[in-house]
Amino acid sequence: MNQPTLQSLRPCLEGILPAVIATVAEDGTPNVTYLSKVWYVDETHVALSNQFFNKTLANLRRNPKIQLLLMNPPDGQHYRLDVEYLRTDYAGEMFDRMSAEIDALASVFGMQGVFKLRSLEVCRVHRIEGVPCELASTS
Amino acid sequence: MLRALRSFGFWATLMARLMAAITARLTDAHRQLLAGPLAVQVSSATADLQPLCARGWGVEVSATDQLTFFALDAQTVDLRRALGQSGRAAVNVTNPVTLQSLLFKGRVVLIAEPDQAAREAVDQRLTQFVHALSAVGFPDFTRGFNHPGPARRVVLQLDGCFEQTPGAKAGRPLEGA
Numbered sequence A: 001m002n003q004p005t006l007q008s009l010r011p012c013l014e015g016i017l018p019a020v021i022a023t024v025a026e027d028g029t030p031n032v033t034y035l036s037k038v039w040y041v042d043e044t045h046v047a048l049s050n051q052f053f054n055k056t057l058a059n060l061r062r063n064p065k066i067q068l069l070l071m072n073p074p075d076g077q078h079y080r081l082d083v084e085y086l087r088t089d090y091a092g093e094m095f096d097r098m099s100a101e102i103d104a105l106a107s108v109f110g111m112q113g114v115f116k117l118r119s120l121e122v123c124r125v126h127r128i129e130g131v132p133c134e135l136a137s138t139s
Numbered sequence B: 001m002l003r004a005l006r007s008f009g010f011w012a013t014l015m016a017r018l019m020a021a022i023t024a025r026l027t028d029a030h031r032q033l034l035a036g037p038l039a040v041q042v043s044s045a046t047a048d049l050q051p052l053c054a055r056g057w058g059v060e061v062s063a064t065d066q067l068t069f070f071a072l073d074a075q076t077v078d079l080r081r082a083l084g085q086s087g088r089a090a091v092n093v094t095n096p097v098t099l100q101s102l103l104f105k106g107r108v109v110l111i112a113e114p115d116q117a118a119r120e121a122v123d124q125r126l127t128q129f130v131h132a133l134s135a136v137g138f139p140d141f142t143r144g145f146n147h148p149g150p151a152r153r154v155v156l157q158l159d160g161c162f163e164q165t166p167g168a169k170a171g172r173p174l175e176g177a
Helices: A055-062 A093-109 A134-138 B008-019 B028-035 B077-086 B116-134 B141-145
Strands: A019-024 A030-035 A038-042 A045-050 A065-071 A078-089 A119-130 B039-045 B051-061 B066-072 B088-094 B101-111 B151-163
Touching: A019 A055, A019 B039, A019 B051, A030 A045, A030 A055, A030 B039, A030 B051, A030 B088, A030 B101, A038 A093, A045 A078, A045 A093, A065 B051, A093 A119, B028 B051, B028 B101, B039 B066, B039 B077, B051 B077, B051 B088, B051 B116, B051 B151, B066 B101, B066 B116, B077 B088, B077 B101, B077 B151, B088 B151, B116 B141, B116 B151
Parallel strands: none
Antiparallel strands: A019 A030, A019 A065, A038 A045, A045 A119, A065 A078, A078 A119, B039 B051, B039 B088, B051 B066, B066 B151, B088 B101, B101 B151
């Protein structure tokens, strides 16, 4: 398996399949939940859509370490990303574009009014790894 | 009296009564969710608070507040190490079609060596999951979720359960059936 880059993972960032986000509280209690979309910012940064984060945000305020699990829509190949929370954006061009995309996703799932973008969590990507899977091991 | 309070039997009974409250809060809808096709996400953390996550399979919740899931060896090397060291885990279960979700938290009481029963449990739940997603237009991509190698059984003693379905109640502790 070639070393994946954020650019090579662009299909995983289209919002077709939800991503998984894991964080940890100061006392070591883990948390895991889904997020609708991971947004490509540049080759070393992503922005995470926050619609329902409560515990996740509380954890990030104290411990900026995150692990994301992304899925590639065509074949389901999984990728793990170790990322670091940098800041929260509540407005701006990227926020507006993401908000429009989330609204479109919400209509697909019939969840207008439930899926509402609250903020963007901007993060630096430190490491990407492919998860061993049937597809990778047989190709 | 003090000696009696400190006895193992007292504390074991007290803990069992306190902790049995978790599954008592599950509604019929929650139990239906747990019996159906599930996307399972598991997380733990290293000693320096690095979160780790991976896909799990075959969640079962007992009346004694124990949660069992299966982990594919090849996909969970770091996660299993963290589970063994920190002893703490979070498990998110989601119906991949309705998005109804629950989040469980607990402490590891067992990580069993890989065996054929665990592998068969993974295969059974994978098939159930693939069928559910094929029915809504995702026929092939779940191939990438699997790995043909061995699997292990992980058992948690639960100490928390939370609503996780997208919406206003996401993140709230279960209030009761």
